[in-house]
Amino acid sequence: MCIRDSYKDRFIIGSVEEIIQTLDDHSVSILTMLGARYVAGIRKEVEEWEKKLNLIAEIIDEWLTCQRQWMYLENIFSAEDIQKQLPAESAKFTQVDKFWKDIMVKTAKKPIVAEACGGDDVLKKFQLNNNILDDIQKGLENYLETKRSAFPRFYFLSNDELLEILSQTRNPHAVQNHLRKCFDNINKIKFTDIEGSKEIVAMISAEPEIDPEEVNFSESVFAEGPVEHWLLQIQEMMVKTLRDTTRRTLNKYPQDALDRKQWLFSFPAQCILVVDQIMWTAGVTDAINQIEQGKNKKALEQFFDFSQEQITKMVSLVRSPLTTGQRTLLGALIVLDVHGRDVVKNLIQGKIASLNDFEWTKQFRYYWETDIDDCTVKQTNTRFLYGYEYLGNGPRLVITPLTDKCYMTLTGALHLNYGGAPAGPAGTG
Numbered sequence: 417m418c419i420r421d422s423y424k425d426r427f428i429i430g431s432v433e434e435i436i437q438t439l440d441d442h443s444v445s446i447l448t449m450l451g452a453r454y455v456a457g458i459r460k461e462v463e464e465w466e467k468k469l470n471l472i473a474e475i476i477d478e479w480l481t482c483q484r485q486w487m488y489l490e491n492i493f494s495a496e497d498i499q500k501q502l503p504a505e506s507a508k509f510t511q512v513d514k515f516w517k518d519i520m521v522k523t524a525k526k527p528i529v530a531e532a533c534g535g536d537d538v539l540k541k542f543q544l545n546n547n548i549l550d551d552i553q554k555g556l557e558n559y560l561e562t563k564r565s566a567f568p569r570f571y572f573l574s575n576d577e578l579l580e581i582l583s584q585t586r587n588p589h590a591v592q593n594h595l596r597k598c599f600d601n602i603n604k605i606k607f608t609d610i611e612g613s614k615e616i617v618a619m620i621s622a623e624p625e626i627d628p629e630e631v632n633f634s635e636s637v638f639a640e641g642p643v644e645h646w647l648l649q650i651q652e653m654m655v656k657t658l659r660d661t662t663r664r665t666l667n668k669y670p671q672d673a674l675d676r677k678q679w680l681f682s683f684p685a686q687c688i689l690v691v692d693q694i695m696w697t698a699g700v701t702d703a704i705n706q707i708e709q710g711k712n713k714k715a716l717e718q719f720f721d722f723s724q725e726q727i728t729k730m731v732s733l734v735r736s737p738l739t740t741g742q743r744t745l746l747g748a749l750i751v752l753d754v755h756g757r758d759v760v761k762n763l764i765q766g767k768i769a770s771l772n773d774f775e776w777t778k779q780f781r782y783y784w785e786t787d788i789d790d791c792t793v794k795q796t797n798t799r800f801l802y803g804y805e806y807l808g809n810g811p812r813l814v815i816t817p818l819t820d821k822c823y824m825t826l827t828g829a830l831h832l833n834y835g836g837a838p839a840g841p842a843g844t845g
């Protein structure tokens with residue numbers, strides 16, 4: 417039996433392919449003997465060998481199962497934090513661990529298959545310990561499920577990734593590598609500069625990589641207590657911070673909407689994009705109202721000219737010296753504003769004169785509703801509160817007519833409490 421010394425005083429079984437092959441060959445020989453006409457004189461001995469070979473095969477199977485589970489769980493229960501959080505499972509594993517080490521030390525001294533796998537008691541011991549390991553695995557799964565229930569974003573992580581976090585609860589920095597999977601665009605969280613600090617003061621975006629955006633929280637979050645609790649506080653603070661910042665961004669919107677240079681680079685990119693779309697919606701709504709009330713039949717044409725001039729100003733701004741983050745923001749803003757200009761052009765061609773016209777209600781519209789002091793998004797007959805999931809400062813794909821149809825389908829589905837999974841060829845929006 418091949419034994420490999422994995423590390424001091426601990427052994428695991430190496431490759432058993434040759435042993436399995438030899439067992440198969442011997443089993444075939446035994447079956448051939450039992451089928452022979454002259455076996456009567458030695459049938460009893462042949463049948464005993466058949467039982468012995470079957471027992472060895474069964475023990476090897478249970479042994480390898482035990483080794484596989486032990487190796488997986490040994491890494492988990494060697495962490496002190498996991499031992500404290502799962503005392504019952506830890507005690508059971510200690511029992512299995514002792515059995516495993518004892519039998520492996522004994523086998524390493526005399527690695528002969530027939531002797532190591534001889535006797536029904538060996539099989540029963542392995543079966544018993546495998547059942548205990550199964551119970552430990554179930555307990556571990558239930559424990560991870562309670563953590564995921566407390567912080568549902570843990571469902572985005574595999575068991576191994578989640579256990580890596582839970583095994584280092586005293587080190588809040590251990591979550592840094594997994595934040596991108598839990599949040600859309602939070603790559604890192606920023607702690608204060610004091611050594612060993614648990615005070616979290618900002619979130620840092622994943623995009624752009626060269627010049628990541630840093631957004632300071634409205635209030636500090638402290639990485640104390642269970643990890644799922646303070647991660648939930650980070651999620652709540654992300655929402656609160658973006659809502660507060662979006663409100664400030666809206667209040668600081670310049671009176672001269674053509675001169676926005678200072679405003680554009682004073683707030684996080686996401687808040688700039690949201691407020692830009694709020695102001696676009698307000699501008700188009702005002703223009704349609706003027707037409708509907710008979711005050712100005714050319715209101716939409718005038719707003720179209722204004723949109724065109726605004727885009728021209730931004731294009732000239734793009735040509736000036738900018739940081740990577742500023743250039744990325746302007747690129748995304750131009751994509752949105754060009755789409756907004758094209759929508760206005762379609763409204764003019766359709767001679768839209770009422771806010772209830774489908775050509776207008778089908779558009780993706782952002783509003784800041786003063787009665788709830790919050791941002792809402794409307795399309796057709798749907799209305800949603802803006803989610804404030806941090807999206808960082810990433811580039812935007814061109815918005816095509818198919819993109820608009822996808823938005824309409826998805827908002828309609830969400831309104832009816834359905835989900836959606838858009839799919840299609842690349843380059844179609």
